[in-house]
Amino acid sequence: MLLLCAITTYHAFPLLYQEPLLWLNRSLSGLEEKTVEAAGHRIHYLEGGAGGTPVVLLHGIFAEKDHWVDFARPLTGSHRVIAPDLPGFGESSRIDGQAYDYAAQTERLGAWLDALNLPRVHLAGNSMGGTIAALYALRHPDRVASVAFIGAPHGIRSAQPSAMDRLIDAGQAPLVAHDAAAFDAMMDLVFAQRPYLPGPILATARTDAMRNAPSNLRLWRAQLKDRYLLQTQVGGLRPPTLALWGQQDRVFDASGADELRSRLPQARIEMLPGLGHLPMMEAPKEVAGRYALFLNDLDVPHQKFK
Numbered sequence: 001m002l003l004l005c006a007i008t009t010y011h012a013f014p015l016l017y018q019e020p021l022l023w024l025n026r027s028l029s030g031l032e033e034k035t036v037e038a039a040g041h042r043i044h045y046l047e048g049g050a051g052g053t054p055v056v057l058l059h060g061i062f063a064e065k066d067h068w069v070d071f072a073r074p075l076t077g078s079h080r081v082i083a084p085d086l087p088g089f090g091e092s093s094r095i096d097g098q099a100y101d102y103a104a105q106t107e108r109l110g111a112w113l114d115a116l117n118l119p120r121v122h123l124a125g126n127s128m129g130g131t132i133a134a135l136y137a138l139r140h141p142d143r144v145a146s147v148a149f150i151g152a153p154h155g156i157r158s159a160q161p162s163a164m165d166r167l168i169d170a171g172q173a174p175l176v177a178h179d180a181a182a183f184d185a186m187m188d189l190v191f192a193q194r195p196y197l198p199g200p201i202l203a204t205a206r207t208d209a210m211r212n213a214p215s216n217l218r219l220w221r222a223q224l225k226d227r228y229l230l231q232t233q234v235g236g237l238r239p240p241t242l243a244l245w246g247q248q249d250r251v252f253d254a255s256g257a258d259e260l261r262s263r264l265p266q267a268r269i270e271m272l273p274g275l276g277h278l279p280m281m282e283a284p285k286e287v288a289g290r291y292a293l294f295l296n297d298l299d300v301p302h303q304k305f306k
Contacts, residue, residue, distance in 0.1 A: 029073040039111035044091040045084035049076030057083040058129030064090035070284035124148035155230025158256035192248035192276030241267040246275040
C-alpha cells in the first residue's frame, strides 16, 4: 500500500518530488547549491570538487545549472566545478527592464567571478553559454585558461541552414514554448536522442517554460539582435579552445564547425556522431571524457579523469 501510494503521489503531484530528485542527483556528482549577490542579481549556482584551476560551466538560453550535473560527475573527483544559473535564467533573478543581451551578460559573468574570487578559470559553455564564454575570454584573456564549446555556440553561420534556422526565417521563436505542444517540439529540436528525465523534472520544466513564455520571448529577441555575433569575433580568441559539435544538431547545423575551423584554425574541433545540441545531457560521461582529455593536454596540475 505504501508503494502504491508513493507511485500515485509521484504521478499526481510530481512537483513534490522535484527538489528531492535534484538534491539526490547533485549529491551523486558531489555538488551543492549556493547563492551570491552579484551585478544586482541573486545568482544561484552549483559547486563541488577540488583541484587545479576551477572549471565554470555556462548553460544555454532558457536552460539551467542542473543540465550540467551528470556531465560534472566524472570531473568533480579532480576539479573544482561550478555551474551557475546565469542572471535571468533558472533560479537566478530576472529583473523587468534589465537587458539580458550578450553585452550585459558578459559583464555580469565578470561580476559573478569577482564575487566568488575566481581570478582565472576554464570556461565551458553550451550554445548561448559558449558564446558568453568566448566573449568574456576575448575581453579578459588573462582570466581565462581555456574555452570549450560543449555543443555548438550561438553566432556561427552554417553553410547549411538548420531546422531552427528555417523556423526563425519563417518568423517563429522555436525555443519559446507557449504551450505543451510547443514544449515537446522544442525538446525534439534540441535533442537528437532525448535523455531520460524523471517525470517531476520534466513536468516542472514544461510548466516553467509556459509560464515564462512572454518574458522568454523578450530575451529571445535580445539574443537575436546580432544573429552571427560570434562569427565576426571568434578569430581573436587566444586561450586554448575546444569545440564539441553534435553531428545531428538541429539548432546549429554541423556545417558550422567548418566555418569555426576556418576562423579559428588553432582550435581543437571534434564532431559527436549521433548527438544533438545538448551533448552534455545526451551522452554526459562520453562528452565529459573528451573535455577532460582536452584539459589534460593543457598540462594543468590535478587534471586526472576517472
